[in-house]
Amino acid sequence: MPKSVLRPTVPAESAPLSAHDRVYRGLRQQIMHGELPPGHALTLRGIGKSFGVSMTPAxxxxxxxxxxxxxxxxxxxxxxxxxLSNERIEELASIRALLEPELGSRALRRAHLALIDRMDIINDANARAVNQQNPVEYIRTNLEFHRTLYLRAQSPAMLGLLETVWLQLGPTMRALYTRLRRTTAPPHHRLILEALRAGDDAALRLALRTDVTQGLRHLQA
Amino acid sequence: MPKSVLRPTVPAESAPLSAHDRVYRGLRQQIMHGELPPGHALTLRGIGKSFGVSMTPAxxxxxxxxxxxxxxxxxxxxxxxxxLSNERIEELASIRALLEPELGSRALRRAHLALIDRMDIINDANARAVNQQNPVEYIRTNLEFHRTLYLRAQSPAMLGLLETVWLQLGPTMRALYTRLRRTTAPPHHRLILEALRAGDDAALRLALRTDVTQGLRHLQA
DNA sequence: ACGCTGATTTCGTGATCACAATTTTCCATG
DNA sequence: CATGGAAAATTGTGATCACGAAATCAGCGT
Structure with missing residues (x-):
């Protein structure tokens, strides 16, 4: 594989992306976005083949x-x-309920109108995914809604920790969302946006916390 | 499934421990306990040789x-x-300040006297490490003091997240503790133990939070 | 003494292979 | 028809190798 020939003048802004990185990112997105159900089996050779690499990066x-x-x-x-057991799901939800209000609060000070508008657009896409009953698109836009806000917190370590929690919940969220097909968009996103516009820290923390806990508790029935 | 019959002479109680696991655990402990300074360079071949394995597990x-x-x-x-930059250190400290009071609070309900006695003994070893000005032993006993408490919280995911934070701070803590050789044991461990004995949730949360934040803020001078 | 350049060494990457253990398949037996 | 077990296929593990890129070092010139 004459890779260097095929990559004559690499765009300097983007890393060459090693094989391991491509596989990692690809798998990670599949899992976080709920493209795989819980208990889904994978093989190293299968992963390698689907990404066009050998077993090693897989x-x-x-x-x-x-x-x-x-x-x-x-x-x-x-x-x-x-x-995940129910206990584990509850624990991960409580971690989200701990981290996300904190990240939201940190982002609040730096949030300007353009950000809120962007979140509004993402939220529309999220509502559309609900109507289409598309679990993957729903999870994706929901996470993007939250991440767009949290990125403004300028707390990369905390956001990184939160993303590993999202990652662990990915397949379970898919299972829950496909089991009971919800027909209404998450109601607390409106509250989050209102609190952001009002610059109300306490209201934002509460809205984020209830969005997280209600979202998962609503599904455990 | 008569697997136990077919197994030759494996010690049944402990897993065979794959090469990768041995290397991982060994390196992880070295890093978390502050045996390596920040910026210390490692090589895959060197790691492999020091653990007696090839590059692959390394x-x-x-x-x-x-x-x-x-x-x-x-x-x-x-x-x-x-x-770590100072910003990153502060952020990791604030994550500790967020997670550790929560873990302590969860452990409080389940903490009995034997646990507190054990923490007392660990705290003595910690004070001894301070007197000997032994950074590695200090970090090790300090973390063990906290982990002994948090294990009772029965929140493995949250504890796992916290341990990755400790891991990131390992080399930095070594650098800080060796730079300014402290001569007095962390004062808040007493407060933690008292709050535990009193069953006072608010006091425990406060003591844990200040222990974490003061411990690192005291060193950034 | 200092800086630069070219050679040499060191290093990470990814592919491949042998091997052991597991899982699956399939057929014979009750 | 179910069931048990042997044979075959599948899978993860760890070692080794070739390759290209990066870092280190030597030697030269200024």
Whole structure:
């Protein structure tokens, strides 16, 4: 594979993206966006083939993702997406309920109108995904709505931690959202946007917390 | 499934521990306990040799640890322990200040006297490490003091997240503790123990928060 | 003494392979 | 028709290798 020939003048702004990175990002997105159900089995050779690489980068990606809780390794090394117990789901939800209000609060001071408008647009796409009953698109836009806000918090470590929590919840969220097909958009997104416009810290924290906890508690029924 | 019959002479109680796991655990402990200064360079071949394995398990361990923020990969793939900016240190400290009071509070309901006694003993060892001005032993016993409490919270995901934060801070804590050799044990451990004995949730949360923030703020001078 | 350039060494990456263990398949037996 | 177990296919593990890129070093010139 004459890779250097095929990449004559690499656009300097973007990294060349190693094989491992492509596989990692691809798998990570599939998992976080709920494209895989809980308990879905994967193989290193299969992953490698679907990304056009050998086992080696596939294995590294799997190790990395399993370290983040996005994949489960059985005792014999078999790879599956995690099947979370109810206890674990509740714990992850409570972590979200702890981190997200904090991130929102930090972002509030730096949020300007352009940001809120952008979130509004994303929220529309989210509502559309609900109408289409498209779980993957719903999860994707929902996460993008939150991440757009949290990026303004300028707290990369905290956001990174939160993303690993989202990652762990990906397959479970898919299962829950496909099981009971919801027909109404998450109601608290409006409250979040209002609190942002008003610059009301307490209201924003509350809206974020209830959005997270209600969203998951509503599904555990 | 008569697997136990077919198994030759494996010690049943402990997993065989794959090469990758041994390397991962070994490196992780070195980093978390502050045995390596910030910016310390590592090589895959060197890691492999020091653990008696080939590059492959070494590489997987490094990938995993870098995913957790315990190691930094340069653009060319070079491996070093992270050199944290002051901003990053503050952010990680505020994450600790967010998670640790929550974990402590959850543990409080389940904490019995034997646990507090154990923490007392660990705290003595911690004070001894201060007198000996032994940074590694100080960090180790300090973390063990906290972890002993948080294990009772029965919140493995939250504790896991916290440990990755500790991991990221390992080399920096070593640098800080060796730079200014402190001569007095952390004063808030007493407050933590008192709050535990009194069953006072608010006091425990406060003591944990100040222990975390003061501990790091005291060193940034 | 200092800086630059070219050679050499070191290093990470990704592919491939042998091997052992597991899982699956399939057929014979009750 | 179910069931048990042997054979075959599949899978993860770890070692090794070639390759290109990066870092280190040597030697030269200024």
């Amino acid at each position: 294995r590294e990606s799997v190790r990395r993702l399993s370290a983040e809780g996005a994949l489960t390794l059985s005792a014999s090394g078999r790879v599956t997406t995690p099947e | 590489r997987e361990s490094v990938r995993r640890l870098s995913a957790e923020g315990a190691l930094t990969l340069s653009a060319s793939g070079r491996v070093t322990t992270p050199e």
